[in-house]
Amino acid sequence: MSHHIVEVKDLRHVYSDGTEALRGVSFRITHGESVAIIGANGAGKSTLLLHLNGYLATSQGAIRIGDFPLNKATLPEIRRTVGMVFQDPDDQLFMPTVFDDVAFGPLNLGLVGDEVEERVQGALARVGAGHLRDKPPYRLSGGEKKRVAIATVLAMSPDILVMDEPTSGLDPFARRQLMALLRDFHHTRIFTSHDLDMVLELCERTIVLHEGEVRADGPTLEIFRNEALLAACRLEKPFAMQGCPVCGG
Amino acid sequence: MESIAGAVNDFRQLDLLATGNTGMHRLDARAKVLVTLIFILAVVSLGKYELAALFPFFLYPAVIMALGNLPIRHIARKVVVVLPFALMVGLFNPLFDQTVLIRLGPLGISGGWLSCASILVRSALTVGAALILVGITGFPAICQALDQLGMPRIFTVQLLFLYRYLFVLTEVGGRTARARELRAFGNKGLGLRSYGSLLSNLLLRTWLRAERIHLAMLARGFTGEFHPHRITRFGSREFLFLAGWAGVFLLFRLVNVSQLLGAIVTGGIG
Numbered sequence: 001m002s003h004h005i006v007e008v009k010d011l012r013h014v015y016s017d018g019t020e021a022l023r024g025v026s027f028r029i030t031h032g033e034s035v036a037i038i039g040a041n042g043a044g045k046s047t048l049l050l051h052l053n054g055y056l057a058t059s060q061g062a063i064r065i066g067d068f069p070l071n072k073a074t075l076p077e078i079r080r081t082v083g084m085v086f087q088d089p090d091d092q093l094f095m096p097t098v099f100d101d102v103a104f105g106p107l108n109l110g111l112v113g114d115e116v117e118e119r120v121q122g123a124l125a126r127v128g129a130g131h132l133r134d135k136p137p138y139r140l141s142g143g144e145k146k147r148v149a150i151a152t153v154l155a156m157s158p159d160i161l162v163m164d165e166p167t168s169g170l171d172p173f174a175r176r177q178l179m180a181l182l183r184d185f186h187h188t189r190i191f192t193s194h195d196l197d198m199v200l201e202l203c204e205r206t207i208v209l210h211e212g213e214v215r216a217d218g219p220t221l222e223i224f225r226n227e228a229l230l231a232a233c234r235l236e237k238p239f240a241m242q243g244c245p246v247c248g249g
Numbered sequence: 250m251e252s253i254a255g256a257v258n259d260f261r262q263l264d265l266l267a268t269g270n271t272g273m274h275r276l277d278a279r280a281k282v283l284v285t286l287i288f289i290l291a292v293v294s295l296g297k298y299e300l301a302a303l304f305p306f307f308l309y310p311a312v313i314m315a316l317g318n319l320p321i322r323h324i325a326r327k328v329v330v331v332l333p334f335a336l337m338v339g340l341f342n343p344l345f346d347q348t349v350l351i352r353l354g355p356l357g358i359s360g361g362w363l364s365c366a367s368i369l370v371r372s373a374l375t376v377g378a379a380l381i382l383v384g385i386t387g388f389p390a391i392c393q394a395l396d397q398l399g400m401p402r403i404f405t406v407q408l409l410f411l412y413r414y415l416f417v418l419t420e421v422g423g424r425t426a427r428a429r430e431l432r433a434f435g436n437k438g439l440g441l442r443s444y445g446s447l448l449s450n451l452l453l454r455t456w457l458r459a460e461r462i463h464l465a466m467l468a469r470g471f472t473g474e475f476h477p478h479r480i481t482r483f484g485s486r487e488f489l490f491l492a493g494w495a496g497v498f499l500l501f502r503l504v505n506v507s508q509l510l511g512a513i514v515t516g517g518i519g
Binding site: 091134 | 264265416
């Protein structure tokens, strides 16, 4: 199943104002892996994600998604393969109803009638949002919006799920719900997040970006134990690995 | 800035009305677009003093709103918003055109007043018809219909984006206005001076947001085409709808039905 592989080789990106956002990033993510990309603000996480479905063109370096190198000709196929969930669900939900929004992708894939209906139902059921289908997206709560945004991507049956800050802005309960949902997916998953406790629970592998470079890439637990590395990259241990603030234990 | 937020909500409600499932909603969008066009043409092409001949045309919005289950108050409220602009157009007619055309006892009504009133009624009718079209069809389906009727794709997609951008603009505008108001302490704040930077800021922010939305659309396979989820075809129902209303509008246009009715009631004919 080589089509679930993400390979990034010596990726560089310079914005038009001269900012060097990525300076030679390389990694390879294989089928079914759940990987976190963490780093301080401005480390290059979002720029990296925007490359993964070809929204930003590489200044230098190459990206391979599955069997295809990412280029203009393969872009439509790659956009179907890589499902991207943005940080702000309001950017992702733009149609008048939840149904229309989830159907947007399948309709663009050329599906019609019952097939679309099935895809939409399936995706909404998967995220536990079947009852929201006729609601307008702007009437949903933050947690509901996030789940619907995920459904819009799932409806396209992507092989790889890329999520930017999946838990940001959610209340503790909605965050738990979302994490349980994400744990059940068997896609190749790539998350960026500042929620390191979520990373600890959901991702077996972590890539640390710092100033546009990969500073570390390895098992999550190992990386979170390396205090010197975390401090150098303006990060800190997840709360679950810190001592209790009350009893000090 | 309640008014901005209210305006967005109104638009959204119109969008939502289009998700209804009445017979009117199920008709092929092309038939509805064509009927609306013929309606507007018929209304606009009447002579400027023919006020009475306009009234029978209210039959169309009334029937469609009833069949399409559209809330009259909602549509009426929106039409009222446009009327002041129409009034501006006809404002000076009574001053320039003082020939008395109608005498009601001692009261003479000049051509200027008639044409001014006719402008108002016409705008109410045409704007109402356009709003009703959106309410029973939905904007994406209207654009699709225009596309099928031969409008170049680049225009229809442009129209669609414009419509979506309206929501983005008003949303961001509402938020910006609230932030300004909260720090203006009930005064005018820095007055006009602050509006320059506020507007440029608004443009840049909506631009960025529109770009992110476009990105989300691209990520879901958008290739420049909108697909309505209701697939319809131009069948006999559509043909009847189109021919029926076209016939009615032609009748209203050629025969002054109001006058005819009046003549029948007062025994003028016979």
